Amino acid sequence: MRGDDAPARRPAARRATMKDIARHAGVSESAVSFALNDRPGVSEATRARVRRVAEQMGWRPSAAARTLSGEGSSTVGLVVARPADTLDVDSFFLHLVSGIQEGLADRHLALLFQMVEDVEAECEVYRRWWAEHRVDGVLVVDPRVDDPRPPLLDSLGLPAAVIGGLPGEHRDGLSTVWADDADAMGALVARLHELGHRRIAHVAGLPGLAHTERRIATLRAGAERLGLTGVRSLTTDYSDRQGAEATRRVLNSPDPPTALVYDNDVMAVAGVAAASALGFSVPADLSVIAWEDSALCRMVRPCLSALGRDTVAFGRTAARALLALLDGEPARTVPVPVPRLVERESTGPAPGSSGV
Amino acid sequence: MRGDDAPARRPAARRATMKDIARHAGVSESAVSFALNDRPGVSEATRARVRRVAEQMGWRPSAAARTLSGEGSSTVGLVVARPADTLDVDSFFLHLVSGIQEGLADRHLALLFQMVEDVEAECEVYRRWWAEHRVDGVLVVDPRVDDPRPPLLDSLGLPAAVIGGLPGEHRDGLSTVWADDADAMGALVARLHELGHRRIAHVAGLPGLAHTERRIATLRAGAERLGLTGVRSLTTDYSDRQGAEATRRVLNSPDPPTALVYDNDVMAVAGVAAASALGFSVPADLSVIAWEDSALCRMVRPCLSALGRDTVAFGRTAARALLALLDGEPARTVPVPVPRLVERESTGPAPGSSGV
Numbered sequence: 108m109r110g111d112d113a114p115a116r117r118p119a120a121r122r123a124t125m126k127d128i129a130r131h132a133g134v135s136e137s138a139v140s141f142a143l144n145d146r147p148g149v150s151e152a153t154r155a156r157v158r159r160v161a162e163q164m165g166w167r168p169s170a171a172a173r174t175l176s177g178e179g180s181s182t183v184g185l186v187v188a189r190p191a192d193t194l195d196v197d198s199f200f201l202h203l204v205s206g207i208q209e210g211l212a213d214r215h216l217a218l219l220f221q222m223v224e225d226v227e228a229e230c231e232v233y234r235r236w237w238a239e240h241r242v243d244g245v246l247v248v249d250p251r252v253d254d255p256r257p258p259l260l261d262s263l264g265l266p267a268a269v270i271g272g273l274p275g276e277h278r279d280g281l282s283t284v285w286a287d288d289a290d291a292m293g294a295l296v297a298r299l300h301e302l303g304h305r306r307i308a309h310v311a312g313l314p315g316l317a318h319t320e321r322r323i324a325t326l327r328a329g330a331e332r333l334g335l336t337g338v339r340s341l342t343t344d345y346s347d348r349q350g351a352e353a354t355r356r357v358l359n360s361p362d363p364p365t366a367l368v369y370d371n372d373v374m375a376v377a378g379v380a381a382a383s384a385l386g387f388s389v390p391a392d393l394s395v396i397a398w399e400d401s402a403l404c405r406m407v408r409p410c411l412s413a414l415g416r417d418t419v420a421f422g423r424t425a426a427r428a429l430l431a432l433l434d435g436e437p438a439r440t441v442p443v444p445v446p447r448l449v450e451r452e453s454t455g456p457a458p459g460s461s462g463v
Numbered sequence: 464m465r466g467d468d469a470p471a472r473r474p475a476a477r478r479a480t481m482k483d484i485a486r487h488a489g490v491s492e493s494a495v496s497f498a499l500n501d502r503p504g505v506s507e508a509t510r511a512r513v514r515r516v517a518e519q520m521g522w523r524p525s526a527a528a529r530t531l532s533g534e535g536s537s538t539v540g541l542v543v544a545r546p547a548d549t550l551d552v553d554s555f556f557l558h559l560v561s562g563i564q565e566g567l568a569d570r571h572l573a574l575l576f577q578m579v580e581d582v583e584a585e586c587e588v589y590r591r592w593w594a595e596h597r598v599d600g601v602l603v604v605d606p607r608v609d610d611p612r613p614p615l616l617d618s619l620g621l622p623a624a625v626i627g628g629l630p631g632e633h634r635d636g637l638s639t640v641w642a643d644d645a646d647a648m649g650a651l652v653a654r655l656h657e658l659g660h661r662r663i664a665h666v667a668g669l670p671g672l673a674h675t676e677r678r679i680a681t682l683r684a685g686a687e688r689l690g691l692t693g694v695r696s697l698t699t700d701y702s703d704r705q706g707a708e709a710t711r712r713v714l715n716s717p718d719p720p721t722a723l724v725y726d727n728d729v730m731a732v733a734g735v736a737a738a739s740a741l742g743f744s745v746p747a748d749l750s751v752i753a754w755e756d757s758a759l760c761r762m763v764r765p766c767l768s769a770l771g772r773d774t775v776a777f778g779r780t781a782a783r784a785l786l787a788l789l790d791g792e793p794a795r796t797v798p799v800p801v802p803r804l805v806e807r808e809s810t811g812p813a814p815g816s817s818g819v
Binding site: 182200201204205208215217218219220221235236346373380383402403405406407408 | 556575594597729
């Protein structure tokens with residue numbers, strides 16, 4: 108094949124240096140340094156000429172030089188600690204990252220992104236990034252019960268915004284962007300109750316994640332308040348496979364639920380297919396609701412009722428909360444709107460009920 | 464709320480410096496510098512003690528200092544130029560990024576990630592990153608017809624690996640990771656022909672992308688070779704909405720196709736729903752195949768036949784191709800395995816045909 112033996116170019120060979128600019132502008136290197144660093148020592152005419160030449164040559168101060176001069180790395184970090192195969196078809200992260208980028212674009216900050224297997228590896232990345240001055244701050248996702256990350260970030264002194272944390276959880280240098288999942292789950296149970304559903308199963312996400320535990324606790328509290336006894340939660344790894352398995356388990360139980368709530372869209376779609384294979388028709392025999400509305404919910408038949416939120420805006424808000432910290436503002440809790448239920452074809456009255 | 468008035472921590476306040484290490488080790492700052500930079504000027508005993516103290520204090524050379532000393536930024540960049548809403552439910556990018564991270568992990572390289580609206584903005588990011596010494600190289604996705612990026616990267620001298628390029632397209636400092644879409648499309652048309660299909664519609668992706676145009680051209684060539692006249696391609700933006708629209712358009716035409724090939728999984732799922740709404744049953748009336756196998760293809764009913772490839776391995780191969788360039792190896796074309804057809808429930812004999 109042509110060019111297989113083409114020589115590799117030496118990286119950085121063509122980037123303009125202060126020396127190049129000095130040669131082109133016909134001045135000394137130190138004159139270039141004075142001119143570009145806004146220091147006295149050159150005439151205004153020389154300063155203007157040097158700047159013009161530097162601009163023509165595409166010169167910019169290197170990120171490294173700015174970091175060493177104390178201006179920060181102009182980079183924030185995001186580490187996602189989930190096994191790669193559970194991210195399959197997960198629209199949440201792409202939307203979140205898209206929003207984060209929008210928020211960072213205001214200041215031309217770059218995003219350093221890393222996927223790791225578990226939270227221990229995530230902590231190790233924070234230690235390394237911070238020690239190596241790679242980031243000015245980080246965005247933390249998937250807050251956990253007994254989360255080791257806030258105390259670590261606190262001890263490192265690494266500024267952070269926690270996405271989906273609880274209000275009041277913030278510490279010095281650690282802001283929290285708070286989505287009220289509990290409120291959303293309460294509203295959802297009330298709506299299913301109104302439709303006549305008395306037995307509800309909740310196919311939850313990863314155990315140990317703060318929002319998983321919060322949804323489970325709120326569902327239980329809501330059920331107690333309404334006097335419902337046939338309510339249960341099962342945790343999964345968010346995959347379509349475990350979503351389908353949990354569905355089969357509850358539908359094969361002696362007193363199967365008439366409504367199923369799934370912690371993501373992927374499991375809800377897999378659950379509908381599993382239910383249908385067992386002879387349950389949606390929504391005649393079974394109502395289904397997905398957390399996290401997406402194109403997937405709108406594409407399948409029946410279209411899925413889902414809890415919708417603006418995940419892009421969520422990411423943007425988180426980025427801005429981190430920027431505020433980096434600007435020296437105090438740590439704070441920033442609430443985002445409660446997700447709301449978008450009813451489509453997969454929800455209806457419980458079988459034999461007159462609910463509306 | 465508690466702590467809303469907590470003072471922000473000054474970034475970098477707690478990172479160990481050479482001065483801290485000197486104080487703890489009871490030696491001068493220059494002794495620390497000699498010891499940590501492997502220079503003569505201190506005894507072996509002092510060198511060992513300084514290193515031990517430095518390690519205990521979590522000190523590491525800053526990325527910025529290493530960059531200025533000519534060791535590179537230890538960072539590679541990835542820019543994705545697609546409107547955020549077309550990334551909805553797109554499993555390709557998450558898998559690709561996951562594989563890239565695996566490939567980079569061998570060398571502890573970090574990934575700088577940026578989403579932008581179009582290819583012009585992408586070029587601007589390359590210019591800025593390179594001028595600011597933020598990256599040692601970049602991974603380029605979605606190669607285009609008349610692509611402005613290879614000449615730009617060439618003129619900048621920024622090493623790059625193009626993911627999904629054509630063999631022989633590489634230049635100095637620009638490697639290509641090549642997936643033979645044309646071969647896969649040829650095999651797919653042959654298989655549909657074998658099943659008795661004579662009228663095939665191809666719901667393609669974004670016009671102007673190199674692989675879109677390659678698939679369209681190969682489909683046309685394959686059809687000519689087999690003497691099929693009822694074969695056509697329609698381009699879209701990869702979204703479920705345009706996938707459904709294109710499906711309705713071809714199925715409402717006077718001589719509707721008996722087989723539909725979609726350039727991604729999302730459009731295939733939306734297409735099946737649209738076909739079903741028009742009274743077409745899959746696979747009795749219509750066979751459907753998706754490019755890019757995913758959980759989505761396995762979850763929906765009927766399960767979708769799809770072209771499967773190992774996208775994680777694709778990303779890993781691309782990362783390693785870039786690393787080889789950064790090591791000074793020559794630019795080259797690296798082939799990855801041709802995607803192969805996984806037949807599930809959505810394909811079958813053409814209506815009224817005896818194809819198998």
